[in-house]
Amino acid sequence: MSTATVEGAYEGALRAFRNPLLGLLHGSSAPFVVTVLALVFTAQRPQVPVAEVHAEIDAALARLRAAGYGEDGTAPLPAGVARDLCRGWVRAGWLTRQAHEGVEVYQVSAHGVAALEVAGRVGGVRTRVSQSRVRTLLDAVEGLAQDADPDVMTRIARIDAEIRERQEEVRRLERTGVVEPVPDDRLLEEAENVLHLARELPADFARVVETIVQVQRDVVTDLRQDVRPTGEVLREYLQRGRDLMESTREGRAFAGALALIGRAEHIDALAAHLRTILGHPFAAGLTASQRRELRDVARRIEQGVRDVLEAQQRASHVITTQIRTHDPLRDREVDALLREAMAGLQRWMPTSRRREPVTPVRRMPVADVAHLRQRTDDLRPAAPPAPLEPVVVGDVADDDARAWGGPHYVELERHVAGLVAGTSDRVPVAEAFTAAPEGLRRPVDLLGLLEIAHRHGMVEGDEVVTVEAVRPDGTRRRFAFGAVALAGPASAGGDDDEHDDEGARDEGRHD
Known part of the structure; x- marks a missing residue:
C-alpha cells in the first residue's frame, strides 16, 4: 500500500x-x-x-x-x-x-x-440482496447498454425477440387461461425493493429544490453587484430565469423524470397499481409502516413534483422582480448607508460599556414635500366643490324624466299613512296599491310600497295576490307576489317624519 x-x-x-x-x-x-x-x-x-x-x-x-x-x-x-x-x-x-x-x-x-x-x-427492516433488486440492477444495465449501443440491426433484433416473447406469452394465456402465481416471498421482496426506490425520491426532489434556490440567489447577487451593463445582465439572466431547469444538472435530470411522472394519467395509473398491490393477500406480510409507505408513494411523488415546480416559479418571480426594480443608483445609496451605519457601530463598540444608554434620534430629516395638511382635526377640504352643472338630455321634460324614475316615496308614505289611520286592521299591500292614484301605480311604485311596508313591519301571508301596474306611457302589467299586509297604524305612523325626509332624499337622488 x-x-x-x-x-x-x-x-x-x-x-x-x-x-x-x-x-x-x-x-x-x-x-x-x-x-x-x-x-x-x-x-x-x-x-x-x-x-x-x-x-x-x-x-x-x-x-x-x-x-x-x-x-x-x-x-x-x-x-x-x-x-x-x-x-x-x-x-x-x-x-x-x-x-x-x-x-x-x-x-x-x-x-x-x-x-x-x-x-x-x-x-427498520434491513434491506437484503434479493431477486427483485438484482433484476432491477440487470434491467438498468441492460437499458443503459441499449441506449448506448448505436447499432440499428442489433436494436431491431432485440425488439423482435421481445415481440416474440410477448406473443408466446399471449398464446399461452389464451390456451390455458391460467396466470402462473408468483410466490408470496418473491412479492414481498419486490415490495421491499419498491420501498427502497421510493425512499430515495424525497432527497432527490429536495436536492433539485435547493439547486433552484441557489441559482436564484446567484442570479440576484450578480444583479445587485452591477458589474456589467444593464442590457447584458437583462439578456443573460432573463433567459436563465426562464430556463432554470436546463441550467443545472439536477434540473435537467428532473425535467427528464417529469416527462414520465408529471402527467396526471401516469399518477392515476400508479395509484391504481398501488391499490392492487395493497389488496393482494401477500400484503398482509408487510408491516404497518411498509403498507403506509406504499400507500403514500403516489402522494410523495406528487408533492415532490409540486415542490420543484413551486420553487422554479418562485425563483422566476424573484429574478423577474429584481430585474424590473433594479436601480443601481438606489442600491449604491442603500449600500453606502449600511456601510456608514456599520462603521459607526465599529467606532462606538470599543468605547462603549455594558448597559450604556444610547442617545436616540430625536428628529428625523424633514421630507421635501410641496404641501402637507397643517391641521389633522379638520377633515373638510380647503374649499367646497364646484356646483354641478345642469344636464339637459335632448328634449325630455323634467316631469317626463321624473315619471320614468324611481318610486315616489313621499307620496307613497302619505298614501299609506292615510290608509292605516282610518282603520285598526291590517292593510294589505295589494289593496293599498290598487287604491292609489294612477300616478302611484307604476311598477317601481309597487317596489317602493313593499319597501315601505317592510320598514313599518309587514305581516306575510300564505296566498298569492296579483295587482295591475300602469306605466307612464299607459301600458299595463300584472304582477304576482306573496300576500303581505301593513302591521297597523302604530307601526305605520310612528316614523312618518323620518321616512318623509328619507323619501325626499331618495326622490332627489332619482331626480
Missing part, C-alpha cells in the same frame, strides 16, 4: 465526513435530531411555520427530559431552546429557512432527508 494511496483515500474520507449528512448522523445528539425531524416534517407537512417548529421541539425536549432520557450520558439531549437548536441546524445544512406565502417556514434539506432515510433503513 503506497503512501500516496493512503493520503488520497484519507482526503476523500475527510471530504465525505464534512458532508452535512454524515455530520448529522455522527453527532452526539443525532438520535434526538433524527427523531424530531421525522416527527415534525412529514410527507403531508413538508414545510412547517417557524413558530410551530420551535413549539413542537420544545415540547418534545421537555417530554423526553421528564421521562429521564439523556441522564445516563449515552445519548445526551441537546442543551438550549428550540430556537437556538434550529439556527444551528440551519447553519449545519440540515434545515432550510425560507419564506412561503408570506410566512417563514422550515424545510428539511436534501442532506437531512437523506440522513432520515439512512436512519430509517438501519432502524
